[in-house]
Structure formats: structure tokens, C-alpha cells
Amino acid sequence: MATILLGPLFAAENFSSLIDIDILLFGILFFFSITFACNINCYHDRDVDTLKKKDLARSIDSLGISTVKNVMVFESVIVFVLILYFFLNGYIGVALLASLGWAFGYLYSAPPIRLKNRGILGPIPVNLGVYVLPIFAGHLIIDPNPTMMFLLFVAGYALLNFGINLVNVAEDYEVDRRCEITTAAHKLGLKRTVGSASSTASIGSAVVLITLLPQVKDFYTTLVFLVALLAMIFTSADITSILLSDEVHEKAQKKGKRLPLYFTSTRYPMVLLLLLAIL
Known part of the structure; x- marks a missing residue:
């Protein structure tokens, strides 16, 4: 969760500017976005994980496919409700970046595109979705001019x-x-x-x-x-x-x-x- 703090901290002039409901909601948005990306990756990588990351494969099996799907739907609903909140409150850039982040998480793991299976293109959605877009979005909440x-x-x-x-x-x-x-x-x-x-x-x-x-x-x-x-x-x-x-x-x-x-x-x-x- 360190990544989520970097944008707001870089933009803030003092600590009091961080005490804001929008910062909290942004944290929740990022949390559910990243858990969705992790869950959909585990879901589509179950067969791969049986060879190495066996705990992840077992967790999918123990929860059941339908439960994992329901969890991902729930996470996506939370993400898009919060995206709508930021959009309606004038944070257009934040809403756009968050939408792109969710899309990268989906396209990275899910067929037919499954970017992780595209050679040198594979690391790009991870880098943008986890290490670039959230920092930009967090900065925009406090200061729209990076x-x-x-x-x-x-x-x-x-x-x-x-x-x-x-x-x-x-x-x-x-x-x-x-x-x-x-x-x-x-x-x-x-x-x-x-x-x-x-x-x-x-x-x-x-x-x-x-x-x-x-x-x-x-x-x-x-x-x-x-x-x-x-x-x-x-x-x-x-x-x-x-x-x-x-x-x-x-x-x-x-x-x-x-x-x-x-x-x-x-x-x-x-x-x-x-x-x-x-x-």
C-alpha cells in the first residue's frame, strides 16, 4: 500500500491536506482494484500455480470457482461505484486513470488478449497499472498540476x-x-x-x-x-x-x-x- 501514498504525499504542502475523505476513498479504490487484479490473475493462472505457487492454486480450489467469480464481481462493483463518485465530484482524471487501471488488470490475465502471454508487452500493464497510474491519480486529488x-x-x-x-x-x-x-x-x-x-x-x-x-x-x-x-x-x-x-x-x-x-x-x-x- 506504500504506492498509494506516494502521489498524495508528493503533492501535499502540509499534513492537514491529507486529512480528506477523498484520500480515504482513493485508498479504498486502489485496494479493491489491486485485489481484483490479483484475484483474476490467480483465477486464470490456476494451472500454472499448481506447478510452483501451489498455495495460490489450493486457495482457488478451496474457495471454489463460483465464489472466486463472485468476489471479483463484488470488487469490480466497488471499483466502478468509486470511479463514478470521483467522476461526479469533478475528479475526471482520477476516474479515467482508475478505469484504465482496472482494464489493465483484466487484460493482463484474461483471455483472449491475456497480455502476460505477449512476450515483451507482458510487464507493461503491471508497470502502468500498479506503479504509474495510482501515483498520478493520488497526486491529482490534491494538486491537478504535476x-x-x-x-x-x-x-x-x-x-x-x-x-x-x-x-x-x-x-x-x-x-x-x-x-x-x-x-x-x-x-x-x-x-x-x-x-x-x-x-x-x-x-x-x-x-x-x-x-x-x-x-x-x-x-x-x-x-x-x-x-x-x-x-x-x-x-x-x-x-x-x-x-x-x-x-x-x-x-x-x-x-x-x-x-x-x-x-x-x-x-x-x-x-x-x-x-x-x-x-
């Missing part, structure tokens, strides 16, 4: 997370191949995929840090900035280390277990830094 620094921040954040997600793509290379899912790793090869992960994560980290530098104003913000710097250096270096192995796929599988660490260690220092800057 600055160039904010645009650079979003670009850097998207690149960083794109790189991290490519590790997951490389990790699932064999399972996806057996299930006839064509990902970027199959189009580019494992070495080039991991190389892309390393370069985009490194470039994204540098851009994010540059855009966050103006938020450093005192001892505490300096400390948090240094934590963010170290976390991004570690993440980029750890991803790059996959390339040094003779067994790239095996190494990617091991590093794939660190994805939660990569995500949390890079995101939450950003949130804390932006929060401290407006207190």
Missing part, C-alpha cells in the same frame, strides 16, 4: 519496480515455458532479461533519489534518505549479481525469494521521507 520533478519521480519509480519485476519474470522462466506462456524472458533470453532488470532498477533508483533530494531538510530526513539510498544500492547490486552466475535461472529463482524485501526496503523509506518533509 511538476516536472514529480513526473521524473514517477518515471524513476516505474523503472525501479519494472527492474524488480523482471527478476520474477526470469524466475518463472521454466514454469511459464512448460505452461506455454511466452514472457519477456522467452523473447529476450534470461541473460538479457536480467541485464534489463539490473539496468532499469539502477537507473530508476538514481532518478528517484535525485527527485527526493529536495525533501532532505534536517537530520531525520537526511537519515531516511540515506536508508533509501542504501536500500536501492543493495537491491540494484543484488539483481546485478544474478548476471555473475553461470546458472542464471537458478540464481534468479533464489533472488526471486527476496522480491518482498526489494519492494518494502525501497518503497517505505520514500513514504517516510515524503511524510517527514511535510510535518
Whole structure:
């Protein structure tokens, strides 16, 4: 949920501007949008998950297909009610971006389009739907005029997370191949995929840090900035280390277990830094 806070925090001039019902409703909208995207992915990936992510496959089986479908319908209804709310209250941009986010979540997993099975196009809906659109939408609720620094921040954040997600793509290379899912790793090869992960994560980290530098104003913000710097250096270096192995796929599988660490260690220092800057 760190991503949802980044847009409003970047736009806010003080903490009181965050105390708003629209910010709360935006949080609920993002939550149901992401759970819908996750559920529809699990639903259509059940056969794939039986080979690796067995807990996800078992959860689908234990709930039952009809229950999972009903949950997705419920989530979609909540999403579109909130989209309508924002539209009617003048947040046209927020409503449009949220609609695109829901569409990306659906098109990524559901046939016949199923973008995740479209090679190098696969990571695009994830990156836009999870790491770009929500940050823009959150910013628009507070400030409808994004600055160039904010645009650079979003670009850097998207690149960083794109790189991290490519590790997951490389990790699932064999399972996806057996299930006839064509990902970027199959189009580019494992070495080039991991190389892309390393370069985009490194470039994204540098851009994010540059855009966050103006938020450093005192001892505490300096400390948090240094934590963010170290976390991004570690993440980029750890991803790059996959390339040094003779067994790239095996190494990617091991590093794939660190994805939660990569995500949390890079995101939450950003949130804390932006929060401290407006207190």
C-alpha cells in the first residue's frame, strides 16, 4: 500500500491536506482494484500455480470457482461505484486513470488478449497499472498540476519496480515455458532479461533519489534518505549479481525469494521521507 501514498504525499504542502475523505476513498479504490487484479490473475493462472505457487492454486480450489467469480464481481462493483463518485465530484482524471487501471488488470490475465502471454508487452500493464497510474491519480486529488520533478519521480519509480519485476519474470522462466506462456524472458533470453532488470532498477533508483533530494531538510530526513539510498544500492547490486552466475535461472529463482524485501526496503523509506518533509 506504500504506492498509494506516494502521489498524495508528493503533492501535499502540509499534513492537514491529507486529512480528506477523498484520500480515504482513493485508498479504498486502489485496494479493491489491486485485489481484483490479483484475484483474476490467480483465477486464470490456476494451472500454472499448481506447478510452483501451489498455495495460490489450493486457495482457488478451496474457495471454489463460483465464489472466486463472485468476489471479483463484488470488487469490480466497488471499483466502478468509486470511479463514478470521483467522476461526479469533478475528479475526471482520477476516474479515467482508475478505469484504465482496472482494464489493465483484466487484460493482463484474461483471455483472449491475456497480455502476460505477449512476450515483451507482458510487464507493461503491471508497470502502468500498479506503479504509474495510482501515483498520478493520488497526486491529482490534491494538486491537478504535476511538476516536472514529480513526473521524473514517477518515471524513476516505474523503472525501479519494472527492474524488480523482471527478476520474477526470469524466475518463472521454466514454469511459464512448460505452461506455454511466452514472457519477456522467452523473447529476450534470461541473460538479457536480467541485464534489463539490473539496468532499469539502477537507473530508476538514481532518478528517484535525485527527485527526493529536495525533501532532505534536517537530520531525520537526511537519515531516511540515506536508508533509501542504501536500500536501492543493495537491491540494484543484488539483481546485478544474478548476471555473475553461470546458472542464471537458478540464481534468479533464489533472488526471486527476496522480491518482498526489494519492494518494502525501497518503497517505505520514500513514504517516510515524503511524510517527514511535510510535518
